[in-house]
Amino acid sequence: MMNNLSWLRLVAVAFAVLGGPGLCRAADPARDSASTAVVTAQIDAIFEQEWQAAKVSPQMADDAMFLRRATLDLTGLIPTVGEVRGYLSERGTPIADEEGGASHPSAPGVPQRAGLTSDSRPDKRAKLIAELLRRPRHARLMAGVWRDVLLPHNTPETAAVAFENWLQGRFRDNVSYDALVREILTAQGTSNQSVPVVFFASNHTKPEELAASASQAFLGLQVRCAQCHDHPFTQWKQADFWGFAAFFARTQGPSNVGELVPVADRADGEVRHPKTLKVLLPKPMDGPEMAATTSEPRRAVLARWVTAGENPFFARAAVNRAWWVLFGRGLVQPVDDLGPHNPSTHEAVLTLLANDFVQHDFDLRRTLEIIAGTKAYQTSSTPHQPGTAADPDENYATMAVRSLSPQQVYDALLQAAGERESLERPGPEAVAERRAFLAQLDAPTRQPTEYQGGIPQALMLLNGPLVARLTNPTTGDFLAALIDSPFLKDEQRVETLFLATLSRLPRLEERERMQKLLASKPTAAARAQALGDLQWALLNSTEFVLNR
Amino acid sequence: MSNLNRRTLLKSLMASFGGLGTCGILPALAETTAGTPKGKSRHCVLLWMNGGPTQTDTFDMKPEHANGGEFKPIATSAKGLEISEHFPKLARHGHQLAVLRGLSTREGDHGRGTFTMHMGRQPDPLVRFPTLGAMLSKELAQSEAMLPEFVAVNPYLGFDATAWEAGFLGARFAPLTIKSRAARQVTGPASAAAFAELGVDDLKATQPVSAQRASDRLGLLQGFQSQLVAESPQSPVLAHDTMLQRAIQLVSSDAGKVFDLSQESAATREKYGRGSFGQGCLLARRLIEKGVSFVEVSLGDSGRWDTHGNNFATVRELSTELDAGWSALLDDLEARGLLESTTILWMGEFGRTPKINGGAGRDHFPNAWSAVLAGGGIRGGQTYGRTSIDGMTVESGKMDVGDLFATLCGALQIDHRMLNTSNIGRPFRIAEGQPVKEVLG
Known part of the structure; x- marks a missing residue:
């Protein structure tokens, strides 16, 4: 049963189980x-x-x-x-x-x-x-979050992945958030030369789409409704929307992702109020119109206003998003609908975080x-x-339970089964397996408080080939190594399976139940199988697919 | 059924099988446990035409005008109701069809049109609207159902995947989606190959599992479940548990057999048509027999109805598929006494231009187009609404999507003014519109 890789696995498991030196964290460098x-x-x-x-x-x-x-x-x-x-x-x-x-x-x-x-x-x-x-995984996570925020859902995958990779590099280097946003808003050239122009291409370089997208992503303002009429619930008027859109009136670029037309600033181009047909000068959401005389590109003026420390929306939107990353809901909810019509549940906290964010160089990691x-x-x-009450309360006295996204479920399966290689450097087979798994859940909901996979994913975990492979003592690497390790007692094997899946020790009654089950098995093979069955049950449990 | 009831049921099922045969995770359970429809249950089938079907070449023909194109109208079993010559079988059901010729909507983009005709409203970035199947199955569902209340066959998610979301109603009402197995996919019209393979994957275990092990595994799993649900009954826990219990029911009972179309005779399968639409209609019939509330069947993978060019050849093919599947569904439901409790809606995301373009095609046209209602609660054998002689404008009986949904609700005996609370706290009616009484039977 042991192939030449098994020894390596055994050693890996030994370290995993006993907490070997390779897994100790290095001391933290000084941080503020x-x-x-x-x-x-x-x-x-x-x-x-x-x-x-x-x-x-x-x-x-x-x-x-x-x-x-x-x-x-x-x-x-x-x-x-x-x-x-x-x-x-x-x-x-x-x-x-x-x-x-x-x-x-x-x-x-x-x-x-x-x-x-x-x-x-x-x-x-x-x-x-x-x-x-x-x-590095943190940068990858943030890149995924901001990709979803910045690009429309129907952006072609290749462009979206390139954009996400670019973001990942920025987050890895912990580039300050204001610099990142300026880089996006003033991007120039083709997507071959400069990846952030994908933001423009995916919004068809249309002033109204860019205005709606930028205000939502960077300012947490929902102004789309004001495109066609004065907003019914907020202070935004149609003129505010089109005044903001005027910042993009002189931006030229691709009308679709994939067109290699460079994004650039022109000297002319206007937007008109759809009803009065009046030409509108660029106007920030909270301020006076921009002077008609300035020769500076409109996008540069916009980028400066958006990312200014005094901007009443920018920092609040960013820290509200950071709160959402950690809690699955914002201090203002929906997370991208800030404004007087939709007060924060904890205004003092939001203000505190926003001020600190501005004072510390827009450092998202710090927030x-x-x-x-x-x-x-x-x-x-x-x-x-x-x-x-079972549901999360307004005063944050009980943590809200959240659901892992389908991608997280897949990654967690591999992590729990010790398949680090497929996780970090997936070969073609692993990529195909991942795609097949994710293809099962086609109706995406992005609410972290909702389970997103649906019955097909549940069936896939209960009966499908991936979990069957991982939980079979002859094909599941982690399980096999665990069973083959001579220095482990069954009790420790059970414990390790709990730690690998639910990240906690088994409770007394859980230990006892497993002990009873194992004791009822007459042969070593049957006991090995029972450990696989435990792993199967753990991987299928609600606790496994939730973040509690 | 509440979670607890479901769990109790599961436990009793588990307790009762010890040592029986081996299939899937659990041995087969008695057929009687599969969802048996109650007396007065109602059902809905949405026949979704992907890409925007042409009204001029199907249900609102213009033989007197140049816009009419190549096809001829034929008479139906209802006096005065004429439809395309490529619907000979459906024509025999004319007395069951109410053809609505005055549809007029606002979205001429595939994504927004697909969204609007599924949600009954235009997109709003703040609100996560539920799709029609979620809203209606919530009202129609039978509490004892073993099967999911809402099944979507072969939806094409490329235009707007959110159009099949349960939105603010929650995962509980999300559809079970069934896709053609890619390996042996037959998407076109009847081909010499085989029947389109529809089915639910992983109903049986990949590797054989003995009854003893099945019991061990499930016992361990249910132990984790009951502990967590008791200790932390937050809604994501309950939502996942509900979904998991349903999946377990599907694999542990006979209920999943409903998806196995090979149980039907070759003649029956042939009658519905070999493609994924025909076989989807057959599956819809089987699901409705088992009490499923809402089934959506799509025709036109990746938007085949989007006939900007070569309209007539494509529409002829699609019509033949539609004719076989739809008429067989009506035949079989009628024969089983289920047609009076099953309402069928035929539509796509918008209509197509009456004027034929330079490439013998028709373009997007939401201003004046057609939908069809049939079966339970519908006064068949009529047209409602009229377009001008060139088909360009609605002259009478104008309906927006809200009116269409409200009328469908009327046929299903659902109050379309029923309020559901949205994710932003604002309540929304099922449909913002007025039912058309003339269409209701």
């Missing part, structure tokens, strides 16, 4: 963690006040739940067995005023449950967050680090009082 901690504490104070007023005492997620959540939210993957073991056994470094310090005031009359659980020190989580944010450090992000998803 003291200053992020201050903002995090300010946000905590706001929520703690709210929790006191509502007489709720949120439970904090335990380390296993937090590790899985943060790893998924910041890298898109579930943690490996080694990572879970390492994290659960790692001791946090004590800090001076951990209990009762100014940043964690205890609420009179409220039981002391709001603190972090005893197995975890605050800096242990902070270290994890900082480390996750530096992984994510602040948010991920908050108690609101670290609450347990198990309802804090039995029998209370």
